[in-house]
Amino acid sequence: MLRIILTSEGTEGDVSPVWAIARALAQRGHRVSLVTHRAFVQRFQVDGFDVHAMDSGSDYDGFLGACEGLNDPRTAASVFRDHFLPWARTGAAILQSLVEDSPEAILVTNATPGIAARLVSAAQGLPLVALCTYPDNLRTAALVELMVCERLRDHVSALAHSYGIRTDLRSWWRTPARQLALWPRWFFDGSTFGCLHTGFCWTERASKLDDLPPPRPRDVLITGGSATLAGAQFIEVATRGCDIAGTNALLVSRHFKPPPGSAVEHQSHVASMTVAIARSRIVINHGGMGTIGQCLDAGKPQLLLAHGGDRPFNARLVQSSGAGISLPRNRWTGDEVAAAIRDLLAYARDQPTFTRASGPNLAIERSCDLIERVGVERCDLLAHQRSLKDHEESSA
Missing domain, CATH: 3.40.50.2000 (Glycogen Phosphorylase B;)
Structure with a gap:
């Protein structure tokens, strides 16, 4: 059994795929938690699933009304500052409490912005899996990095320093992560960006x-x-x-x-x-x-x-x-x-039967398989480190 903690922020299209994967991982017997918006908590708290809110309902409603500002580069930074950064502050505190006494934990997050998971991953040395929910996660990665690490430098630096992260912001932001593309390769090939494709993921079926x-x-x-x-x-x-x-x-x-x-x-x-x-x-x-x-x-x-x-x-x-x-x-x-x-x-x-998607169930299963692979690698690494430590102590 693995300890897997997922975090997701944004609109329905950002959160629903992460929830679908989280629920499937829990059904496989893993110990799973999800940190997301309060607006989704009641819906996701099924069968005792562990869900934590990173905001208040009114905060999220304000974001839904303001997120049209993300369409314009001139106003996108203010949406990040007013909404995503407060969520990152609260979300990181929740993640930090969830990973205590769980050195084998792995973190899974939306690729953009994913600030909270990046903070705790760097602070605790935990592996990170980034879920790319749309192709522009890859095409605009440099622009998001510029906004987070330059335009919002003072805000993000203060947050990073509170977690003991003293490295250059760009070095921290580029911390290696396993990237999964939540769409099929025929739709847009993300393999050149180092992504592994799973397919379209969502929570419902026709x-x-x-x-x-x-x-x-x-x-x-x-x-x-x-x-x-x-x-x-x-x-x-x-x-x-x-x-x-x-x-x-x-x-x-x-x-x-x-x-x-x-x-x-x-x-x-x-x-x-x-x-x-x-x-x-x-x-x-x-x-x-x-x-x-x-x-x-x-x-x-x-x-x-x-x-x-x-x-x-x-x-x-x-x-x-x-x-x-x-x-x-x-x-x-x-x-x-x-x-x-x-x-x-x-x-x-x-053409009443047109379809080119692989189906959500198969895509979710692929995503779970790849996340489990990261978890197994983490457990193997920790076991190897413990073995080396035991050997050193016995030889002393």
Whole structure:
């Protein structure tokens, strides 16, 4: 049995894959803890699972409202300073208490930002596994390093010094970690960055269809993710395109509603996004990796209206794979969106079984296998060190 402690911060698309892996590791018999946002604690505390909150609910709601600032390099540092750094301070304190008397522990974290896990890994000499949940974790690593180690230098230095870390910040930030890419290699090859691929990971499966009453059939599902990253313009142009195309559409968003006069139906929540995707013919989304992976697994063509952060690159990857259409922001008009909707609905009719994902269960199992490998290596190293110490003492 291994001692594995995971930490995850961000939106639903960042946290859900980590939770899926944490739960699977616990089901394998390991002693597992997860440090994440209070908003997820009640959902994750199933069967006595050990979950710890790094924030208050109001803190997280404030982040969801402010995280559109991550779309702009000029404001991203302030989002990190106001939200991610306080979470790192609290999260690191929780991690520190969890690893006490557990020299065999391994830490697992989102690759970005992952500050708390990096602090405790360096302070305690524990191995670190970084989960890359989207390709831009790799492509923008240098920019994140610049922001953390230069623009936020004073804040991060003070935090690092409180854990006895006196090395140069860039050296600390580059501490070697085993990196796992939570998407298949065909989507984007991360092996050149030293990543091992697992596949798309999330917590639900389309087999849950039978567990819920069938809703009214939908031509189009519109989702902008769990935060405000998609923006109001995404909602406006997506609903306008559906109205022009005359489709039966549903918008799921806790932050935005359809414009007045739109025929698009609105729900702030659904019982299962996986089920909602599976019961729609096509999906309009903002390019988040969680939604993309579920659409690919369900075989649903996608219209991607992506802006800011990693999402435009994700959208181009979907289009290049033949799984959807990506419209750049300069083509966000009602007529352009309506034309794309009609094309995708025709494609869905002619190619109803399209899918290229490997399935979440297999990806989660691969992730667990690779994390276990790190844990076994750690235990072997500690056993070797104990053997050497015993030999030295017996020879003295």
